[in-house]
Each structure stands twice: as structure tokens, then as C-alpha cells.
Amino acid sequence: GQQLNQSPQSMFIQEGEDVSMNCTSSSIFNTWLWYKQDPGEGPVLLIALYKAGELTSNGRLTAQFGITRKDSFLNISASIPSDVGIYFCAGLTTSGSARQLTFGSGTQLTVLP
Amino acid sequence: DADVTQTPRNRITKTGKRIMLECSQTKGHDRMYWYRQDPGLGLRLIYYSFDVKDINKGEISDGYSVSRQAQAKFSLSLESAIPNQTALYFCATSDFGRGRETQYFGPGTRLLVL
Numbered sequence: 068g069q070q071l072n073q074s075p076q077s078m079f080i081q082e083g084e085d086v087s088m089n090c091t092s093s094s095i096f097n098t099w100l101w102y103k104q105d106p107g108e109g110p111v112l113l114i115a116l117y118k119a120g121e122l123t124s125n126g127r128l129t130a131q132f133g134i135t136r137k138d139s140f141l142n143i144s145a146s147i148p149s150d151v152g153i154y155f156c157a158g159l160t161t162s163g164s165a166r167q168l169t170f171g172s173g174t175q176l177t178v179l180p
Numbered sequence: 181d182a183d184v185t186q187t188p189r190n191r192i193t194k195t196g197k198r199i200m201l202e203c204s205q206t207k208g209h210d211r212m213y214w215y216r217q218d219p220g221l222g223l224r225l226i227y228y229s230f231d232v233k234d235i236n237k238g239e240i241s242d243g244y245s246v247s248r249q250a251q252a253k254f255s256l257s258l259e260s261a262i263p264n265q266t267a268l269y270f271c272a273t274s275d276f277g278r279g280r281e282t283q284y285f286g287p288g289t290r291l292l293v294l
Contacts, residue, residue, distance in 0.1 A: 172221055
């Protein structure tokens, strides 16, 4: 099956620092999605990317869909305490009516005051 | 009100019992999904449905069944629960327009099988 390699697995950063995380795969995806999950909650969509090379921002978050369609990164600028959580990438492939959303294993972000 | 709701939020059951997890959505989406999440892992797809008459197996469907009772309702059943089905279960819905799809998740159901 398809696999996504998400890195890093965890990060400890100081408040105000920038953060970068990425996902890579040997498979090609049509869509890349980035989610944040807080403890005890479902993933919440942060950014959706639909085209290779696309660079999209959502406030302090910026994500890019890699040109090869096999990778994506998420940057968070000027981190704040509420950025704490687990960030997941997800790649979507479609083939006719079949579709599969594959998730990375997550990046646990801790923001230190 | 939440767009995607799941009941129950927490459930403890015993091995061999049949249980049902329910999902409802008010987003008007045709597509619905069930995932499970295990500690340290991402979400894995169990079943998905594109409309009321459509049911498809996902990556890990063994031991599970689903029912799409209406556009807004998609339930997941464990016919005979076993301990390794202890996990966090998420329902999701998606819209699909102009070739673009985005999935929205419910709050999750935490299931413990003893």
C-alpha cells in the first residue's frame, strides 16, 4: 500500500520560532491535506493543496504541494502556545471512482514558553 | 452545532459483543468515511460511502461492517469485538467539486474492548 513518511516525529520549540515539517512518498498524490489534532478531538483541516507546485497560506501557516506530487511541507511562523498538537499530512489519490486518503504518522509539536 | 457528530464519544465493551458507532452530518455531503487511529499512527480507512447505495471497503475492513441509512447517517458496527479493535474511531465527510475533495472529521469515539 501507499505510505507517507512524515518528519520529524516530534519537535520542541521556543515560542516565537518558526516550524517546518514535511511528508514524502514514493507515490504520486492528487491532493495534499494538512490537519491538526488536539487531544481528544478529531483532526481539523488546516490547508488543502490541489495542484503540483501550489503554495497556500492560512494565517501563520504555509504549505506547498511538491512539484513531483510526491511531497509536501508545512511551515508555521512565529509559533504560539496554542500551536501545540499533532500535525498530520494526508495524500489523496483517485483512480476512477476509487479513492484513498493516506495519512502520515504525525508530528507532535510542543511549544515552550 | 457541530457539522459532524459521533455517538457515543466513549465506549467500553467486552470481547465478543456487538457494538455500533454512529455518525451524523449536517454538511449535506454525499461522501462519508470511517477511520481508526491507533497511538503513534495516522488514521487508517475502514469503509467509505459515496452515497446511500454505495459502500466500499477501505484498508482495514476485516471485522467491521457499515450501514448508510441516509445521506446524513453512516454507522460502523463491530460484529464481535476483539481487544485489538481498541482504538479511536473517526467519521469524516467530504465534498467533491471541480475535481477537488476535502475531508472533515468528527470528534471521535474512543473504544475500549476488554
